[in-house]
Amino acid sequence: MTNQTQKNIAILRSKLVELFQGEKTGHSIDHLERVLAYALKICEREGGNEKVIAVASYAHDVHRIIGSNLGRFCTPVESLPMVKELIEPLNLTTEEKEHVLYAIEHHEEYAFGKEKISITDIESKIVQDADNLDAIGAIAIVRAFRYGSSNNMPDYDPAIEFYQNEYSESVNDKSTLHHLYNKSLRLGEYLHTQTAKQIAKPKTQLIKDFIDVYLKEFNCDF
Numbered sequence: 235m236t237n238q239t240q241k242n243i244a245i246l247r248s249k250l251v252e253l254f255q256g257e258k259t260g261h262s263i264d265h266l267e268r269v270l271a272y273a274l275k276i277c278e279r280e281g282g283n284e285k286v287i288a289v290a291s292y293a294h295d296v297h298r299i300i301g302s303n304l305g306r307f308c309t310p311v312e313s314l315p316m317v318k319e320l321i322e323p324l325n326l327t328t329e330e331k332e333h334v335l336y337a338i339e340h341h342e343e344y345a346f347g348k349e350k351i352s353i354t355d356i357e358s359k360i361v362q363d364a365d366n367l368d369a370i371g372a373i374a375i376v377r378a379f380r381y382g383s384s385n386n387m388p389d390y391d392p393a394i395e396f397y398q399n400e401y402s403e404s405v406n407d408k409s410t411l412h413h414l415y416n417k418s419l420r421l422g423e424y425l426h427t428q429t430a431k432q433i434a435k436p437k438t439q440l441i442k443d444f445i446d447v448y449l450k451e452f453n454c455d456f
């Protein structure tokens with residue numbers, strides 16, 4: 235990380251730690267720290283503007299806090315005025331600030347989703363890959379159940395067949411296990427960068443194994 239990026243992140247951290255205090259839906263400050271770390275690792279190997287990638291990945295989920303406060307799903311675009319204020323004091327050019335807002339606006343578009351992917355720039359792709367890497371793997375399973383319980387979703391409903399449908403973050407899946415099957419299992423195939431695809435492989439296998447073992451235990455098939 236360059237000195238400039240370190241300074242920008244330190245300024246943002248003090249504000250985000252306060253803003254995300256008490257967040258219990260799986261989008262807490264530790265999610266932001268991991269997404270930042272994934273993003274910097276991918277950027278190191280794949281290139282792109284590090285200043286933009288670091289700030290956008292770290293501040294990408296402000297929409298979740300606004301949503302928690304409003305008691306409804308809030309889209310990333312609705313968070314842009316607040317993000318604009320947060321990044322205002324950072325050492326970024328006007329173009330870089332616009333770029334950060336653009337990457338955040340589009341971070342929840344999925345190839346298998348309702349909101350089709352429109353990004354073509356490496357910075358937005360890396361931010362999206364980094365966020366998606368935290369939705370696959372061991373911590374992703376914990377986050378999924380945390381999100382499910384805070385949204386009154388059952389852990390699993392055997393009456394509903396597994397599906398892989400046109401995904402949207404604004405619509406909750408039928409259960410947390412259905413969510414893992416519908417989203418986490420598929421994400422790895424749709425990542426943009428080779429670096430992220432590599433990191434995703436063992437994480438995707440873990441999700442597969444988790445679903446298999448869960449179903450066996452659920453069905454008392456020991």
Ligand SMILES: [Fe+2]
Binds near residue numbers: 295298310341
């Ligand atoms: Fe998000």
Ligand SMILES: [Fe+2]
Binds near residue numbers: 261265269294295365
């Ligand atoms: Fe996120």
